[in-house]
Amino acid sequence: MASTLAPDQFGPTVCVGEILVEIVATTVGNGFTEAQPLVGPYPSGAPAIFISQCGRLGGSSAMIGAVGDDDFGRVNIDRLKRDGVDVSTISIDAHYPTGSAFVRYRRDGSRDFVYNIAMSAAARFGWSDDVRRLIERAGHLHVMGSALSVPSARDVIDRAVDIVKARGGTLSVDPNIRKELKLHEATEKRFAKLVAAADLLLPSGEELERAAGVEGEVNAIRRLFELGVKEIVLKRGAAGATYFGRDGDRVEAPAFVVAEVDPTGAGDCFGGAYLTCRRLGMPAKEALTYASAAGARNVTIRGPMEGAGTREELDAFISSTERRS
Ligand code: ATP
Ligand code: MG
Numbered sequence: 001m002a003s004t005l006a007p008d009q010f011g012p013t014v015c016v017g018e019i020l021v022e023i024v025a026t027t028v029g030n031g032f033t034e035a036q037p038l039v040g041p042y043p044s045g046a047p048a049i050f051i052s053q054c055g056r057l058g059g060s061s062a063m064i065g066a067v068g069d070d071d072f073g074r075v076n077i078d079r080l081k082r083d084g085v086d087v088s089t090i091s092i093d094a095h096y097p098t099g100s101a102f103v104r105y106r107r108d109g110s111r112d113f114v115y116n117i118a119m120s121a122a123a124r125f126g127w128s129d130d131v132r133r134l135i136e137r138a139g140h141l142h143v144m145g146s147a148l149s150v151p152s153a154r155d156v157i158d159r160a161v162d163i164v165k166a167r168g169g170t171l172s173v174d175p176n177i178r179k180e181l182k183l184h185e186a187t188e189k190r191f192a193k194l195v196a197a198a199d200l201l202l203p204s205g206e207e208l209e210r211a212a213g214v215e216g217e218v219n220a221i222r223r224l225f226e227l228g229v230k231e232i233v234l235k236r237g238a239a240g241a242t243y244f245g246r247d248g249d250r251v252e253a254p255a256f257v258v259a260e261v262d263p264t265g266a267g268d269c270f271g272g273a274y275l276t277c278r279r280l281g282m283p284a285k286e287a288l289t290y291a292s293a294a295g296a297r298n299v300t301i302r303g304p305m306e307g308a309g310t311r312e313e314l315d316a317f318i319s320s321t322e323r324r325s
Pocket of ligand 1: 203204234235239240254256258260263264266268270292295296299
């Protein structure tokens with residue numbers, strides 16, 4: 001169960017993609033067609049949540065993306081800085097506002113969104129000398145599937161994968177793409193290439209089968225190892241998570257018992273914690289415990305990254321919270 005991931009000292013974990021603020025409706029119901037109470041701005045964006053959790057756990061980490069020259073941008077940069085993330089490759093766009101997502105939960109648990117991403121600063125960054133210098137010393141690249149729909153992120157990821165891998169760094173991929181969602185052919189190809197190059201794959205539910213391109217959990221796991229993936233952790237929400245190793249190892253991680261307040265960001269915190277613990281040298285089982293705690297703790301607090309925990313906070317959570325058997 002030794003990690004195949006490049007150790008923390010080899011260079012920072014780098015995440016590329018959308019940086020947003022999230023504004024959350026405090027009442028349950030349908031959409032935003034009437035004036036209503038809202039709370040926010042909360043720092044957000046799946047890649048940003050992931051890297052926030054890496055930083056809070058003491059992993060060396062850096063973020064590539066962009067915000068506007070506005071308070072929503074400052075909310076994000078200040079948060080990531082406080083979490084210990086290197087923010088020097090977050091650019092500040094002079095002309096476009098910081099990206100945003102308004103979210104309201106419906107009675108059945110589904111969500112309505114109003115997004116401003118494609119036409120915001122979140123989609124306006126690219127390869128630069130600063131980005132190249134960071135990538136040339138990066139130890140690990142984490143790719144969020146959601147970032148692949150942002151052309152600027154796609155371009156940076158394409159270049160970064162080859163450079164990081166060539167210097168002996170490693171790659172993790174969170175598909176973060178719903179099964180039904182049909183991607184453009186070029187994006188689909190890029191996604192398949194990333195999956196095959198992944199040292200660590202972090203799918204959630206049916207994303208496993210989508211990434212493998214075959215039906216059934218056992219078949220999907222087998223296929224992914226054939227493709228070259230080194231390690232897989234399957235996220236199952238409140239039902240926990242499972243680690244699969246190439247050598248046939250399997251470790252179950254029962255979920256912690258919590259009252260869910262806001263499910264957004266659980267998968268990102270889980271992934272950031274798992275990756276960081278592995279890069280810091282923990283065996284899979286121990287890393288899974290921290291990851292499960294990070295995911296569970298995050299759903300108990302409103303706001304997508306408000307519940308990301310430090311090592312001390314997660315230790316306290318683990319010792320005071322019951323786990324399902
Ligand atoms: P996201 O909605 O952020 O994309 P995801 O689908 O990628 O999330 P989940 O499986 O929902 O990922 O959550 C990741 C992990 O967090 C789970 O495997 C579990 O350990 C923990 N977790 C999530 N929700 C709960 C919950 N309600 N109770 C306890 N643990 C939870
Ligand atoms: Mg997910």
